[in-house]
Amino acid sequence: MNTATENSTIKVGLAQIAPVWLDCRATINKVIAWVDRAADEGCNLVAFGEALVPGYPFWVERTEGARFESSLQKSLYAHYASQAVCIEDGDIDGIRRIARDKNISIYVGIIERAADRGGHSLYCSMVYIDQHGAIGSVHRKLMPTHEERLVWAIGDGNGLRTHQLGAFTVGGLNCWENWLPLARAALYGQGEDLHVAIWPGNARNTEDITRFVARESRSFVVSVSGLMRKQDIDASLPHAELLINSADDMMANGGSCVASPAGDWLLEPVIDKESLEVVELDHRRVLEERHSLDPVGHYSRPDVTRLTVNRKRQTTVKFKN
Secondary structure, eight states, X not given: OOHHHHTOEEEEEEEEOOOOTTOHHHHHHHHHHHHHHHHHTTOSEEEOOTTTBTOOOTTGGGTTTTOTTOHHHHHHHHHHHHTSBOGGGTTTHHHHHHHHHHTOEEEEEEXXXXXXXXXXXXXXXXXEEOTTSOEEEEEEOSSOOGGGGXXXXXXXXXXXXXXXXXXXXXXXXXXXXXXXXXXXXXXXXTTOOEEEEXXXXXXXXXXXXXXXXXXXXXXXXXXXXXXXXXGGSOTTSTTHHHHHHHOOSEEEEEEEEEEOTTSOEEEEEEESSOEEEEEEEETHHHHHHHTTOOTTTTTOOTTTOOOOOOOOOOOSOOOOO
């Protein structure tokens, strides 16, 4: 067996956890603890759900989030913004340190308070941290879904990037942007063969698309969801009584799962519990399935159809000396 074959496998951890909802520091500490646990399980990569730090804005659809100039919505947004992540301020440096110390790569969903866009608007971002603790990419969700647009700003293509992880090329997208064929193609074209899709939760989102994207791309697809229950709403939060009374007992039931490049389940959707699921992936399966279909390689026609991607980070102001 040659060296390439010997090194063809990696272990991936799916950390399906609830946030310490709307508490940035406490949620980051929880993420660090689960990264440590994944490293102890021998994982090369561990992934967490969308918007996990400090949590998904579940209140919007339950408290008339579209009411214009609502003092309630302003108050909730202000608290949310105060708990969002500013990468430039070092808010996720603890996660970066454990990645370096434990030699493990991480995908984590955050609500980013972007300093390069003024520092007050919020972006649903997917951050890749490599095993050296370096930030490889910050992908701001291209288009927030439905009510999310009331609290999240529209992202850009800067984070549409892939990363080398052992024999694999790994990339990822947030939630429903996994349904965007051109966003997927942007990653496929960079050699992606391990796709990480992160979600706030619910198996209804993951059970169909995970296998579909695997079959389309002939890649491994890892879907990682969060969890959110009424019991996760702390009584000390602003408007806590309203938030608790308007919440369902289970607002996000998980649904983390893994499909092979043939579209078969390696891990069927896991629901209703916090857990660390660990799967071992063998890159040879990608090569086998690419024999018949490679959507950006031998089965593509770039002379007929081709995708152009703008990866420039969008900013409002450019200063000249």
